[in-house]
Amino acid sequence: MNEALKMELGRRYRFSASHRLHSSKLSEEENRRVYGKCNNPHGHGHNYVVEVSVSGTVDPAMGMIANLADLDAFVEREVIEPFDHKSLNEDVAAFRENVPTTENVCKEIYQRLKHFPKAKLERVRVEETGNNTFEYAGEKL
Amino acid sequence: MVYLTRKLEFSASHLYHNPALSAEENKRIFGKCNNPHGHGHNYTLEVTVAGEPDPVTGMVLDLKELKEILEREITQRMDHRFLNYEVAELKGQIPTCENIARVIWNLLEPKISKGRLHKVRLYETPDLYADCYRNGAHGT
Numbered sequence A: 001m002n003e004a005l006k007m008e009l010g011r012r013y014r015f016s017a018s019h020r021l022h023s024s025k026l027s028e029e030e031n032r033r034v035y036g037k038c039n040n041p042h043g044h045g046h047n048y049v050v051e052v053s054v055s056g057t058v059d060p061a062m063g064m065i066a067n068l069a070d071l072d073a074f075v076e077r078e079v080i081e082p083f084d085h086k087s088l089n090e091d092v093a094a095f096r097e098n099v100p101t102t103e104n105v106c107k108e109i110y111q112r113l114k115h116f117p118k119a120k121l122e123r124v125r126v127e128e129t130g131n132n133t134f135e136y137a138g139e140k141l
Numbered sequence B: 001m002v003y004l005t006r007k008l009e010f011s012a013s014h015l016y017h018n019p020a021l022s023a024e025e026n027k028r029i030f031g032k033c034n035n036p037h038g039h040g041h042n043y044t045l046e047v048t049v050a051g052e053p054d055p056v057t058g059m060v061l062d063l064k065e066l067k068e069i070l071e072r073e074i075t076q077r078m079d080h081r082f083l084n085y086e087v088a089e090l091k092g093q094i095p096t097c098e099n100i101a102r103v104i105w106n107l108l109e110p111k112i113s114k115g116r117l118h119k120v121r122l123y124e125t126p127d128l129y130a131d132c133y134r135n136g137a138h139g140t
Helices: A028-039 A068-083 A102-113 B023-034 B063-078 B097-111
Strands: A005-019 A044-055 A120-129 A132-136 B002-014 B039-051 B116-125 B128-134
Touching: A005 A068, A005 B097, A044 A068, A044 A102, A068 A102, A102 A120, A102 A132, B002 B063, B039 B063, B039 B097, B063 B097, B097 B116, B097 B128
Parallel strands: none
Antiparallel strands: A005 A044, A005 B128, A044 A120, A120 A132, B002 B039, B039 B116, B116 B128
8 A cells, every 4th residue: 555645535415504694793784784685684595515525544445435325424414414404593503603604614514524433534615606615624724 | 836637537337346255244335336247437537737837838747748648547448447357456456436546646656757746536426536645745
């Protein structure tokens, strides 16, 4: 095995959810000014794409960094099931106080996935739309 | 430093099976990828070369040359092949995305005459890929 090489595995997942950008630390007027239409009172939704990268050694018996079935089940349990077809503001405890911008969504997903037991989480990329992408790799970025 | 990336597609079949494991364990670990007659994918390969543009040609590496290397080393070897049986470099390995990416790295690295191979990214499907790069190099 070539130890000078680093291997990563990347996998894309999807969920659809609604959110409203509104900070309790700002006035109504400031919220409208800062967040524009994302501050509309009843929220709106996106089809999010989550790209998860993990690294590790390739097990010679399996040829894999991590069994995809294990990664899929973990991401499904930690992120997809609690986020998909939900209101991020109302249904995800982390966003009761924190504004569910995609920056914060990205960090929350990282926190949820960093304990994946079978490989090291390298980074999380979240696409809010095809044109907006956010990436978080812990505090090393 | 400038990073140059070239993309290439190839289609191939494979199956996951470790002869050291029982039929039952193979089924449990590899699931439908263990189906005995194999199955196929359209792979997309992205090869990134890092270097300084040559002051005369303005190129890190002549794209034409990179295209020829990829055609000779990858397309001719893997396109429309059954990876388990027809690619010697994969003999004795499970042809997972990780292992194919590493084989591709080892095939290409000595052939890159200008700049240096920075990253190999191999997509098995649009939602699954493996990255291979030198330890310590940044992953972008």
